[in-house]
Amino acid sequence: MHPLEPFVKLTFDGRRFADHSIPxxxxxxxxxxxxxxxxxxxxxxxxxxxxxxRLPNGFPEAAQLRLASTEENCFTGHLIRARPxxxxxxxxxxxxxxxxxxSIAALGSVASGHTLPEDFPREAxxxxxxxxKRLDDDESLTIRHGSAAGKIDLASRGRLAAMTKRPLERLExxxxxxxEVYDGTSKFVLRTLSGERVEVxxxxxDRDEVVLALQFRPIALVSVHGQMIAGTPKKMKPDELxxxxxxxxxxxxxxxxxxxxxxxxxxxxxxxxxxxPSPKALSVAxxxxxxxxxxxxxxxxxxxxxxxxxxxxxxxxxxxxxxxxTFKADDGLIEAAATHADTGAERxxxxxxxxVSPDDARSLSAWLEALVPEV
Amino acid sequence: MCTKNGAELSGREELLLRQVSPRWFEEDGEPSSQAFxxxxxxxxxxxxxxxxxITTPEAAFQLFTTLRPxxxxxxxxxxxxxxxxxxxxxxxxxxxxxxxxxxxxPPNMAHAVVEYSALERSKWKKVARQLKMKARDxxxxxxxxxx
Numbered sequence: 001m002h003p004l005e006p007f008v009k010l011t012f013d014g015r016r017f018a019d020h021s022i023p024x025x026x027x028x029x030x031x032x033x034x035x036x037x038x039x040x041x042x043x044x045x046x047x048x049x050x051x052x053x054r055l056p057n058g059f060p061e062a063a064q065l066r067l068a069s070t071e072e073n074c075f076t077g078h079l080i081r082a083r084p085x086x087x088x089x090x091x092x093x094x095x096x097x098x099x100x101x102x103s104i105a106a107l108g109s110v111a112s113g114h115t116l117p118e119d120f121p122r123e124a125x126x127x128x129x130x131x132x133k134r135l136d137d138d139e140s141l142t143i144r145h146g147s148a149a150g151k152i153d154l155a156s157r158g159r160l161a162a163m164t165k166r167p168l169e170r171l172e173x174x175x176x177x178x179x180e181v182y183d184g185t186s187k188f189v190l191r192t193l194s195g196e197r198v199e200v201x202x203x204x205x206d207r208d209e210v211v212l213a214l215q216f217r218p219i220a221l222v223s224v225h226g227q228m229i230a231g232t233p234k235k236m237k238p239d240e241l242x243x244x245x246x247x248x249x250x251x252x253x254x255x256x257x258x259x260x261x262x263x264x265x266x267x268x269x270x271x272x273x274x275x276x277p278s279p280k281a282l283s284v285a286x287x288x289x290x291x292x293x294x295x296x297x298x299x300x301x302x303x304x305x306x307x308x309x310x311x312x313x314x315x316x317x318x319x320x321x322x323x324x325x326t327f328k329a330d331d332g333l334i335e336a337a338a339t340h341a342d343t344g345a346e347r348x349x350x351x352x353x354x355x356v357s358p359d360d361a362r363s364l365s366a367w368l369e370a371l372v373p374e375v
Numbered sequence: 376m377c378t379k380n381g382a383e384l385s386g387r388e389e390l391l392l393r394q395v396s397p398r399w400f401e402e403d404g405e406p407s408s409q410a411f412x413x414x415x416x417x418x419x420x421x422x423x424x425x426x427x428x429i430t431t432p433e434a435a436f437q438l439f440t441t442l443r444p445x446x447x448x449x450x451x452x453x454x455x456x457x458x459x460x461x462x463x464x465x466x467x468x469x470x471x472x473x474x475x476x477x478x479x480x481p482p483n484m485a486h487a488v489v490e491y492s493a494l495e496r497s498k499w500k501k502v503a504r505q506l507k508m509k510a511r512d513x514x515x516x517x518x519x520x521x522x
Contacts, residue, residue: 258401269398273414303404308414315407317511322504324408339501341508344465346501 006078007065007145008033008100014139017075025171026134029141030067030077036127038063041099043121049090056091063096103128104143107150110159129160133227134171161230168230174198175223175244178213188214190224190236200224200236209243218294219249248293251301255289258304265306275310278329285312285327287358288334296365319372325364336364338371347371376492377421381471384487387460390427391469391487392435393510400452405511410455412503413491420492426471427456429485432517444479454517455510462489465502 010030012022041063042055064082071078081093106120106128120128132141132152140153161168176192188210190198202210213220226238246252262277269276285304292299302314302325310329315322323338334351349367356364399407413422425435432454439449462469468490476482491499514520 265398270396270414303401303407305399305401305407305409307409313407313409317405317508320508322408322508324500324504337500337504339504339508341505341512344501344505 006068007081008079009076009144010079011076011142011144012139013142014136016136016139020075022075029131029134030065030079032131033079033143034063034065036103036124036131037065037096037099039124039127040103040121041095043123044098044102045095047121057088058091062087062091062093100145101148104145104148104150107143107152107156108148111151111156113159116163125164126166129157129164129166132157133169170228171226172228173223173225174228174236175221177217178210178222181210181214190222196234198228198234198236200238202238202241206241209241213243218290219246219252221246246294248297252290252293254301255293255304256286259286259312262306262312269306270308274308275329277306277312278310280332281310281312281327281329284332284334285314288327288356288361288364289314291358291361292365295361296369299365299368316368318368321371323368323371334364336367377419377488377490379470379472379488381473384459384469384471386428387458387463389459390456391424391458391462391489392427392430392432392454392456392516393424394436394439394449394451395453395455397450397452406455406507408500408504408507411506411510412499421488421490424487424489425483425485426487432456435485436517438481438483445481447480453515456513456516457506457509461506461509465505466494467491467502468493
């Protein structure tokens with residue numbers, strides 16, 4: 001424990017802090033709290049001295065806080081004052097003590113569903129609402145001094161967002177696929193790994209990466225870090241955008257390269273017989289096989305062959321099952337058939353474009369997985 | 376049903392050597408099940424093979440791929456094998472079908488056919504998948520797979 005009395009204690013609660021550590025990006029909450037204290041103190045001071053247009057010398061320095069120590073629980077940080085040598089009159093530290101107490105009281109009121117205290121300056125409301133935006137939905141931050149405490153969690157942040165008539169904002173990092181790109185508005189639609197759709201703004205400097213992610217979907221993902229704004233749809237303004245290669249990228253590229261060679265197959269390829277693979281079959285196979293492999297990391301890469309009927313056939317050996325998945329030339333149907341090598345047992349299923357598509361191949365994946373449950 | 380020039384094979388352990396089209400083989404993979412299924416509009420329900428008791432995988436490959444008139448000018452990714460008992464086990468039969476020389480083609484005394492006609496056409500692909508697995512278990516006989 002630092003010898004100086006803590007100005008305030010900030011306690012983070014939640015899964016991420018259970019090992020008594022804190023992700024580095026959450027340290028920004030301490031900076032956000034310092035910013036709040038400065039703003040509140042400023043407004044209280046100027047209200048007290050309405051003839052003053054400017055803050056006294058030393059005011060910003062006097063607002064500075066330092067992280068002094070931590071407790072061994074979830075994660076509690078003690079902030080202490082960074083004391084400047086001399087404070088010019090009429091400045092003294094009571095302005096910042098009042099700012100702290102008023103802010104904690106405001107947080108306490110919001111947390112308990114009450115209105116804000118009268119003495120909390122409304123000019124600082126936006127900063128108050130910005131606290132906690134780095135927290136996950138199941139986490140909280142409690143700010144204490146003495147017996148007074150104010151808790152920030154998703155519910156209280158929601159109330160503050162409503163009070164400020166602003167959308168609830170959070171700093172997040174999300175990963176997903178680029179589904180559509182709108183150059184006119186410099187936005188793209190991100191489909192997250194959980195299936196949510198987020199509208200993301202992008203800068204011109206990131207456009208090439210965004211377009212590449214679209215072209216190589218689903219093996220090229222984007223990771224976006226920035227302000228997530230609640231709404232329908234959710235929106236995001238990224239601070240950082242990164243292109244990430246999916247773990248199955250090599251396998252999918254091998255399959256795509258194989259399919260690409262089928263474009264050179266001409267009619268009569270099989271001893272004078274044989275239709276060239278249809279563009280439709282090639283296109284559907286490309287999308288569905290990629291989706292199958294990124295969706296199921298345990299599914300081996302299929303071997304892919306043309307058929308004399310112009311279909312594309314993907315084959316797997318799964319345990320003692322020989323499985324064929326045929327992408328039909330004309331009607332877009334997908335026929336899945338499997339035979340057990342030793343017993344002759346057979347399984348068969350026809351999938352339509354509604355059942356299986358480049359966006360969703362889960363039903364076909366489940367059918368294949370059911371052949372060998374331990375695969 | 377196809378025409379055969381010989382008797383039904385009875386030696387259950389005899390290997391039946393099958394040439395696989397390059398289009399039906401992917402490097403570092405295995406043959407397509409299509410390589411073990413007759414083409415319904417061409418093959419009259421019979422799958423061509425060579426008898427392992429009369430020729431070898433390499434000789435069969437050379438005869439198949441050598442240009443005419445010394446060979447059959449075929450394209451092959453290699454030779455895989457099933458045996459007579461496996462063919463019988465899936466409800467099919469195997470028949471000797473030696474081919475005599477013509478003006479433009481050499482003889483092939485090892486030629487035989489696997490007869491699918493006794494089975495409903497709708498079952499052919501199922502059987503082909505089983506035979507593929509049997510062939511896969513032996514791995515390619517010629518050229519030998521890289522270690």
